[in-house]
Amino acid sequence: MTKQPRTLYQKIWDAHVVDTRDDGTCLIYIDRHIVHEVTSPQAFEALRVSGRKVRRPDLHIAVPDHNVPTTARRDANGKRIPIADPQSAQQLDMLERNAPEFGIRYIGDADREQGIVHVIGPEQGFSLPGATIVCGDSHTACNGGLGALAFGIGTSEVEHVMATQTLLLKQSxxxxxxxxxxxxxxxxxxxxxxxxxxxxxxxxxxxxxxxxxxxxxxxxxxxxxxxxxxxxxxxxxxxxxxxPDETTFAYVKGRPYAPVGADWDKAxxxxxxxxxxxxxxxxxxxxxxxxxIQPTVTWGTSPEDTAPIGGVVPAPEDFADASKRDAVKHSLDYMGLTPGTRLTDIAVENVFIGSCTNSRIEDIRAAAAILKGRKKAPGVKWAIVVPGSGLVKEQAEAEGLDKIIIEAGLEWREPGCSACLAMNPDKVPSGERCASTSNRNFTGRQGPGARTHLVSPAMAAAAAVTGHLTDVRTLSENS
Amino acid sequence: MTPISQVSGKAYPFGRKNVDTDVIIPAHWLKTVTRDGLGKGCLESVKKEPGNVFTDPAFAGAPILIAGDNFGCGSSREHAAWALLDMGVTCVIAPSFSDIFSGNAFKNGILTVALPQDAIDRLLEVAKTDPISIDLEHQTVTTPFQDRFLFEIDPFRKHCLLNGLDEVGLTLAQDATISAYEARTGETMPFLAHPTRHTA
Known part of the structure; x- marks a missing residue:
């Protein structure tokens, strides 16, 4: 009998089916859960109220990232600096109390391994190929780069995973x-x-x-x-x-939670x-x-509003769909852009290099390669580079990248979600533009009234030194 | 969870496409540690637009929201569902929903009804002046003008919504099946079943 050929997704799915219902819904086992401070308090509370416990605490790790300021975490004497915003401090305190209470490992905001959930999962070898990985954050999809089935869940599902280590899902x-x-x-x-x-x-x-x-x-x-x-x-x-392939195995091998010995071979x-x-x-x-594929930027308030850097801002009439035309009108109004403007003529006052999309060591290297020997443009008021984790930060500093960044006039910060979403002190002022390596250019995402242009780390660095959206290839040629 | 079988009343004729969760509830509202009080921040930026339906007294307290394609796209924040509930919305009708949002809505007892765009267009028109009714048992959306649109819903979700069932409790009843799976994979996939920190 020949087996039906299966996709990568189907193979991971099949390996995780605990139970199948008549209507095709499956109870899927969840191998890893990463917990952060924003989407977990209500889930822990629900467990406490119903007297339930976390079924497998060893399959969870908790770390704060969304709310943490990216300024110094400890003072000159090594003492932890408290978070000024009372609501942020409360969310962190709750995670710090909830995680140990339910037996979950907690990485604190001032620990060297702290970082963005989706950066530290792979970095720690906690996220593994073939695993089912969830977190109360939609960018959990990130872990799929290892060949894991990883996706974001809401708080009710966080509670479900904590209590049962499973989720009820229909195959996609x-x-x-x-x-x-x-x-x-x-x-x-x-x-x-x-x-x-x-x-x-x-x-x-x-x-x-x-x-x-x-x-x-x-x-x-x-x-x-x-x-x-x-x-x-x-x-x-x-x-x-x-x-997953040889590149994946080489990446995973030797990381703190990576399997070793016979387990590694089996894996x-x-x-x-x-x-x-x-x-x-x-x-x-x-x-x-x-x-x-060209170096690409976004001009609107939806991630699908992309154009090659050599292009221009489109007009609503360029779109066939009536509702999209409306959305584009809204977008251009919010973004303060006129159709026909060359993208490279758009000046930016802010540059953000970081987020779970682009804050790993390669991203910092790519930005530093452009910044080396150059200076931030006078029109750029605020430009920060935020490593994805304490370990990325250490690595970058060992390579001297922090010096290049600081010499270019950009700020080198502590790890966290930072200006990707307006939940911590790093925000883009209303009406100002930001060349940002994050993932969402939604209305108000980087702060009320903030105007986001999504770009790569090298393109963000290029914008920082020229003061406007720039084709990074023109810079590379000159250097 | 509150059981839900019928939703009738005024509907916000919003109609916008790709309404993302940052629009439904901006991030600066996410610093709560409880589920209540988010209604004030719900659709905050839209409420500032001149002529928007959410601050129009004609629709105050409407239990239904009619939106365009891909409603709830973006982040996984369940706060989006809590914010809508806190504003009094228990049913959202749209041509399509993001996967995460529809899951979150369901888990909080919000009914999401997917209908084709032409049905949405008709309902947007009716909702300007008249109420709309959703009957979950019979899977219909009706208007006072003999409009009757049938919608599909997952039978399990329907059952849970109609009876206000708690999913965690239902799954915990399968504890033995979960334990059997764990025993099996502890042998076959120990590297997934038992993470061990070998180095710091």
Missing amino acids: KTFQVNVEGTLGAGVSPKDVILHIIGVIGTAGGTGYVIEYTGNVFREMSIEGRLTVCNMSIEGGARAGLVA VAWWQSLASDPGATYDKSVHIRAED
Whole structure:
């Protein structure tokens, strides 16, 4: 009997089915759960009220990231500096109390391993290929870069996972996003995913799990794959994956929670079997030529509002769909942009390099490579580089990248979600623009009235030194 | 959870597409540690737009919201569902919903009804002046003008909503099945079943 060919997603799904209901809903086992301070207090409270406990505390890690200020965490004497905002401080205090009360490891805001949930999962080897990974944050999809089935959940589901280590789910449809060819100079993984979202739209992946296939992803580093999978959610998909391969195993090996000895061999053998079988079918597919991808920026308030940096701000009339025309009108009004403006003529007052999308070591390196020997433009009032974790920060400092960044006139901060979302002191002032390596350009995302242009780390660094959106390739050539 | 079988009354004729969770409840409202009081921040930026339906007294307290495609896209914050509930909305009708939002809505007893765009257009028109009724048992949306739209809903979700069932309690009843799975994978996939911190 020949086995039906299966996709990567189906294989991970099948390995995690605890129970199947008559209507096809499955009880799926969850291997890893990462907890942060914003979406967990109500879940812990519900457990306490109903007298329930966390079923497998060893499968959870808690770390604060959304609320933590990115300024110094300890004073000159090594004493922890309290958080000024009383509500943020309260959320952190609750996590610090809740996690140990329920037996969960807590990484504190002033610990060296602290960082953004989606950065520390892979970094610690806690996130593994083939695992089911959840967190009360939609960018959990990020972990799919390791070949894990990872997705964001709401607080009720956080409670469900804590109490039962499972979720009730219906299998998603599968969406193959295939990119083949050679990426041009200056085209980063961020440009690849922005381009993909521009092609498929923000609802393109709704109801689907994306598998990224093709030589472009096979040849991409794990950091790059994490960036791509991170923004699957902006393409409407709850999760995105890249098949684990030798690059993945090399990345995972030796990390704190990575398996060792016989367990490691067993793990690799299984991980090697996960790639989609030849002949496996997807519910839909899109094929993109790598050569068509340019350094990409967003001009509007939806992540699908992308354009190559050489382009112009579009007009509402350029769109066939009436409701999209309306949305574009709204967007341009909010963004303060006139159709026909060249994207490279858009001045920015703020630059943010960080977030779960782009705060890993490669991202800091890419930004530093552009900043080296250059200075922040006078028109740029605020430019910060926020590493994704304490360990990324240590690594960057060991490589001297912090010095390059500071010499260029940018600020080098402590790890956290920072200016990606307006929940901590790092905000973009109303009416001002920000070239941002984060993932969402929604209305008010970086602060009420803030105008976000999503870009890659190199493009953000380029904007910092020129004072306007810039084709990074023109800078590289001059240096 | 409060059981839900029928929702009738005024409906906000909003109709906008791609309403993301940052619009439903901006991040600066997420610093709460309870579920209540988020209604004030619900659709905060929209409420500042001139002529918006949410501050129009004609729709005050409406239990239904009619939106465009891809409602609730963006973040996984369940606060979006809590904020709508706190504002009094127990049913959202749209051509499509983001996966995470529809899950969160369901878990908080908000009924999400997906209907084709032409039905939405008709309901947006009716809602300007007249009430709308949703009957979960019969899976219909009706107006005072003989409009009758059938909608699909997952049978399990329907059952839970109609009876106000708590999903965690239902799953805990399957404890033996979960334990059996854990025993099995402890053998076959020890690297997933038992994370161990080998190095700092």
